Amino acid sequence: MDTNFQLWLRRVSALPYFERRLALARWVRPRLHRFLYKYKSFSPADDRSIDHLRDIVVRSRLWLSSPIDFNDPFDMSASIVAAGTARERRDRFDALAKANGVKWRERKLAAKKFARRPVGDIEEELQSSYQRNLEDVGVFSFAGDARSILMWSHYANNHTGVCFQFERARDFATLSGALTVEYSAEYPEVNWLTEFAESLGKVLLRKHEGWAYEMEERIVRPGDARKHLSFAPAALVGMIIGCRAHQQHRELAQALLEERAQAGLPAVKLYEAVQHRTEYRLSIVNTDFTNKLLNADVLSRAG
Structure with missing residues (x-):
């Protein structure tokens, strides 16, 4: 992470909430x-x-999944190429070997041998290496809309689950890592010889255009797959119960909030998703006040 950004992040995170x-x-x-x-x-x-x-x-932590566990096998896919001259391939290999502590004579011989290999073989090996390393990338995905009928259907067990609401400013140090996903019909191309590290950022934030309805933002942490990421308890500000939730679901949701309160953590508002009477849409109702809808800006994306 850029040092200047780290300093700015610490400075902003130290400010009072409204500031x-x-x-x-x-x-x-x-x-x-x-x-x-x-x-x-x-x-x-x-x-x-x-x-x-x-x-x-209660524990205020997020589970970072590995991409190989995603329901979409195409997520984070890329076309890895080695487009350039034999000399460029040799120099790239030599720089990589040097960074890994290989002695001068050994790496020079290996670099020459590597540069003479067919480009197709090199690209196939690079593609396999990328897929292996991808397994270790930790990812936590956020949605962009609490009223998405498709999201409730696909990710909250047909509207019987819940949707958590996080406020970015209450833990910007952690949630600043949630970056916007781009959607496309084609894989991003990554040239191993030039701007490889910079291009990987596009890969990690690219999905097929059919998933655009998710409006996803994701935290990506290389090397942290299948680990927990802690967040400030105050960042969790709301929990919405699905419109098809049964009484048992509601009681469990309430019990978890009570467990949270007993742990001395900040209060979380409880909402309910309600089917609109005449339109294909959901309304979000504050359960503390029956039939009183939240103000439009409470659950808007822009805030």
Whole structure:
């Protein structure tokens, strides 16, 4: 991470809450969305799924998945090429070997041998190496809309689960890592010989255009696959119950919030998704006030 950005991040994170929100609105471009969302399924009969909710509600931590565990096998795919001259391939290999501590004579001989190999063989090996390293990348995905009918259907067990609401400014040090995903019909091309590291950023934030409805933002942490990432408890500000949730689901959600309160953590507002009477859309209702809809800006992406 850039040193200047680290210093700026520490300075902003140290500001009081409202000053921090104002600073983010004034200084960050493109402007970041105020809220992030995470849809989760759970079953009253499945203790493991309930414990996954407890991770977020009580333990204040996010599970970083490996891309090989995604439901989309094309996610983070890339076309790795080695487009250039034999000399460029030799120099690139030599620089890589030097960075890994290989002695001068050994790496010079190996670099010459490498440069003489067919480009197709090199690219095939690079592609395989990329796929192997991808397994170790940790990813946590946020959604961009709490009212998405498709997201509730696909990721919250047909509207019986929950959707968590996070406020970025309440833990900007962690949630600043949530970057916007781009959608395309083609793999990004990465040239191993030039701007390889810079190009990887595009790969890690690219998905097929069919997933655009997710409006995804994701935290990507190389080497942290299948680990937990802690966040400030205050960053979790809301939990929305699906419109098809049964009484058991509601009771479990409430029990987790009570467990959170007993742990001395900041309060989380409880909402409910409700089917609109005449339109194909959901409304978000504050459960503390029956039939009173939230103000439009409470759950808007822009805040």
